[in-house]
Amino acid sequence: MNNSFIKKYLLRSLVLVTALLLNSCFDDGFEEFVPPSGNINNIQPNTLFTTSTSANNSLTIIFRSFSTDAVSYLWDFGDGNTSTEANPDYTYASGGLYTVELTTISSDGLEATATQQVSPVFLDFNFTTLDTQVTFNNLTTGASSLVWDFGDGNSVAWNSEEDDLDDPDFSPVYSYLTEDSVQVTLTVTNFLGVQSSVSQSITGLILSTVPNFTFTTSSLTVQFTDDSLLAVSHSWDFGDGNSSTEINPTHTYAAAGAYSVTLTTTNSAGVERDITIQVPVGGVPATFAAVIQNADMQTYPTSQNNNNDLVDAWTVDPDNSFNDGSPTPFNFWRNDPLEAWVSNPSNNGGSGTTDKASSSGTDAQSAGGTSGRSLKFDSSGERAYQPFEIEIGVEGYSISAFVKSETTPVGQVEGTFYILSDEPSGDDELGPITLASLPVVSDAINNWQQVSFSFNADAAFSFPQSRVDENTNDILVSTDQKFVIFYFVPTNTVTGSNEVFLTDIVITTP
Template sequence: MIYKLIEKFNKNIITLFFIVVGFVSCIDQETEEFDVPTGNVNDIQPNTLFTTSTNPDDNMSIVFRSYSTDAASYSWDFGDGNTSTEPNPDYTYAEGGLYKVKLTTESSDGLFASDSSNVSPMFVDFGFEMIDTEVSFDNQTSGANSLVWDFGDGDTLEWDSEDTEEDPNFSPVHVYISDATVAATLTATNFLGDKISVTKNIEGLVFSTVPNFSFTTSSLTATFIDASILATTHSWDFGDGSAVSSEVNPTHTYSTDGTYSVTLTTTNDSGVSKSITKAVPVGGVEPTFEAVVLNSTCNDHTSNTSDNADAWDMTPNSKVVDDILGTIDSPYRAIWYNSDLADWLATNCGDADEQPGSTGDGNKFGTNAGAGRGVKINEACRRLYQVVAVEAGVEYTFTIDTRSEAEGVNTEVFILNNEITTEENILDNADVYFNITNDFNSSKSSSSNDTFTTTTFTFEATANKIVIYVRASGAVDSSHEVFIDNIDIITPGF
């Protein structure tokens, strides 16, 4: 009995086995072979991250370190047009500045990731040249957002990148009042707020002689009075071909009347020489007072730079902001207010703005050494205008510093003998006309006084007031400007 049950069970097992095998065989015949999946089947994005640091031995070199996950390749864009495929490059920039760096990685599964960051490489250094106690600094810094000059004598000067490297404060000139050795420091801040300082000793300064003199005339005889500083020797050239005089206060008689260029050269204890030249008229009318040009150095009211140009506006403001006194009544409006001429310009020149602009691009090396502001003509209808009291018959010397930013932008100077209301027949109202055509200089650098051109001429006043009138019809925009400084009238004997 038991044997039959086992036999029957075995037959059932065998039968079930063949049924299963047949079923599996049926399925296998109707489906493809299974392949194991590869790649990022879950679409998990890789991570890309990098850090930056400045090479301690070179502030223009940036160290890049990637912390990317699953990165099979790297693509760096350094923001200056250059690239790299290294995982961790060290890159040296040719120019300082602010750059946006981007890293893109590709994973082994062909997925991309990216990261970006700003870097601000910066090079800081300066050189300098000395003439007596005047030091011209040559700033070699690249990539600074702002600068602070500490000259080591208590004076400081600031510069901002918005002013551009052509601003005089980028490479300033500083005059020391002591010959002691000082440490000058330049502190530069990059576009990310990091600071770097460079300090150099300024030594070997020598006190300079400063030549100066006044004079009086009687008929053809001129008497000269020395007013020089630190002068041990004097050399007078009277401008008429006569022998040079070494007297301190000489008297000289000319053979004919006229205006002579007299040069005084003085030398100090160290053997350093400097010269000054003045126009000396003889045989003419002797003045009884000095002609005064208001804001001749273009450096007044600099706390409100628009008021700095009021002394040269034919319709000055009724109020100006004084650096010390605050808001005050205009010192100019009571002397002149030529609205008729301003209206004529607005109608016939096509521009309602007849006043000059105020500018930080002044001549720091002219007769007003150390001043930083000036005035400018940057539109065809802008004019410089000022009424000055003079004496008829007196021969005056006029001087002006100009710099045309584009070639062919000539500066016309008129000394008018009355207040005109139109520019028609303007030469009929001029005691003298001078066209400045040699002052083109595109550089704004103040490392030498070759930047500006000084023009000097004499005129004999025909009335008891004159109008200084300057225009530049070729000055039509910010690329065709005329910068002007140190506008003055020199009265003989004063």
């Protein structure tokens, strides 16, 4: 009896549950389950992108985003323009270095950013010819540096850190010595170190004269020597109202001064070319005294004898600042090409890979001098290098210095002094720009000797405006200032056991 009741109860319960389940399946209020989307765990999304330069336009950069869960994009191209495309191709108006930022928003409103530098460059040039003189018009924008290869073995370089767009090496004027066709190549390096080149052929050159001359002065009399190419006639304008048609004339001026002398030569086709050179005559009176900085090797800095600070004034590539963080007044004369040349053992005699000499207090000069320190050379790549301001036409600047080497035998050269009228890129270029030189011959082993020499300021160079603008605390204030370079090259036998020392340098202005 109990058994029968239980069975009936279970059967009724089963029917009731089934009915309830069937009824719920067809309930109009049921909401279908939808899986969550987007960043349900609030994880910060990532954004990144790649860049490439278009093959059709070097100013066009192709941007491709690889961002996660991005529903919106904002590109800032670094030049004031933007885009909301996912993968834009963007063309810059001019070359340069730009910082690009991509900002993405995820589906739950989270923001992610990425930045990257791009350096588009526009590379092209055109030219005009006149006989064998070619005037190049550089149309390039976005170049960090560039090199012109003129196709005849000669080239010139330009660097944005040192030169401006008005520098003649940006758009050079070049005279060929042949009528042969040549291929000129302009190679540009952008601000990210990537090189690109463009070449053009130059044909139809007609051989032209190339005027040039040298001179020597004696009081008011100047002997001119023609050094022109393909000249069949000469016309000299001496800058004082007088002239001559001689090949190598001698001219006596009425008064001392600096004269602009122009030589005009004509070739067999009757085409003229001219060149003008400043010629100082009769010893122009100096209006200021020339100064060599840190001549005693211990002037800078005043608060501490830090070795690097003490030698900065004599370095091919001076530091930007002293050891205490204050700016040095020397950095404007840095010469990167020369630094690279003298630091190469294959150029400097085989020892040392730095241009920078050091300061020595233990080998100080005492025999008649004043300094408590000296400049020490212990490898053959080290140099003493310093431009100083002079006046064109002043005759009879004199320089004295004390020099000592440890083991150089008596009668052999300890080093050579030079006064240079321009900035060299290597010791192999000193000849044409040397106003004076003096080999220092050892007169005793490990003993100080005083040497002296003089020079006339027949030529000089000026620094570009970009160097003038760098630092208001140095002596460089104008592109009108004229400089020559004091340069000392120690013997290439200098080593750690045969060190050469230099100090107590004195310059006298007449």
